[in-house]
Amino acid sequence: MNFEHILFHIDSGVATLRLNRPKQLNSFNLKMHGEVREALKQVRQSAEVRALLLTGEGRGFCAGQDLDDRNVAPGAEMPDLGESIEQHYNPLIRQLRDLPMPVICAVNGVAAGAGANIAFACDLVLAARSASFIQAFCKIGLVPDSGGTWTLPRLVGMARAKALAMLGERISAEQAERWGMIWRCVDDEALQDEALELARHLATQPTTGLALIKRALNASAGNTFDQQLDLERDLQRLAGRTEDYREGVGAFKEKRTATFKGC
The missing domain is CATH 1.10.12 (Lyase 2-enoyl-coa Hydratase; Chain  A, domain 2)
Structure with a gap:
């Protein structure tokens, strides 16, 4: 299957799924949701795949939802965001958590909103030193989704989770490592090689x-x-x-x- 908004390939037991809307910081629209869902379906069904590496193309990992994909103009009917979550984000998070194999995430730049919580749903998260994590929902009057209200308190404790969710402050990769939000912070130029090496190692394990x-x-x-x-x-x-x-x-x-x- 040819994809427009993701890059996907399988090699040496590792499936690599790279979000590929770099001009939009890999934010999700409906088509990218469908392509990611199809790729994850292939990962689950393939007897060859024994580890998944998720990362982003360009200078960002994922900025969450593409707001240009939603119509919230004055006078327009407001979208049902609960339906969007039920149809797209919740299935994505469940697919990642339920995959019967290790899922490695290489955060190559900003991970904001749902993009941060998608990373936290993976098993092992590596982040480039220049990367950052932002619970940006509060900036536009929304609630953290994609598992964020469940994951954050378990990663950093309730006090920090509330501050992150209510203030929307940017957390550096180094601080995320110190707080236990991610597995490791690595130099930018080493991120992809280190993540792929980790994925290939896990693919050789039981x-x-x-x-x-x-x-x-x-x-x-x-x-x-x-x-x-x-x-x-x-x-x-x-x-x-x-x-x-x-x-x-x-x-x-x-x-x-x-x-x-x-x-």
């Missing part, structure tokens, strides 16, 4: 086990301790029946490098 780790951690916020213990038991049962577990134990005993197949 990715079924990694998917189960992701599933357990994502479930932990809504579980009691006893429920989480039961979930760990159930997921460990699944992990212990994989060929990768057999290979990992065999490689350990034979003192050789394991060759994992993701199954």
Whole structure:
């Protein structure tokens, strides 16, 4: 499938999805939503893909919603933003969180509004030193969406989450790393290479086990301790029946490098 607003390819077990509306700082319109949704569908269905790398083209990662794609002119009927979230942003966030593989995000520039929260929905986030994160919703009278009101308190605590959401201050990549919002801040020129190296490494690992780790951690916020213990038991049962577990134990005993197949 030919895409207009994203760049998408698969190589060495890694699917790379690059948002490609650089003049608009990769902000989302309806067509880009559809293309991202289709690419993520291909990622999930492909037996070849074992890790996803999400990044942006140009000087920004994603500025959230393209406001030019909405009509809020005086006298015009106001759009139903809840419908937009239900039809587009919520499915996108759910697709990213539910992918049975590691999702790496390389934030190459500003990540604002939904763009910031899309990054936070990924598993491992690297950001260029010049990148920044902004909960810009309050600047136009809106509420953080794309999971932001759930993710932010869990990343930085309620006090900082409220300040970020109500003040809309720009947070540098270095500060985001210090606060635990992202995994790592790296030099601009090293970002793409480091992110791709990380994705390629993860694609060689026991990715079924990694998917189960992701599933357990994502479930932990809504579980009691006893429920989480039961979930760990159930997921460990699944992990212990994989060929990768057999290979990992065999490689350990034979003192050789394991060759994992993701199954």
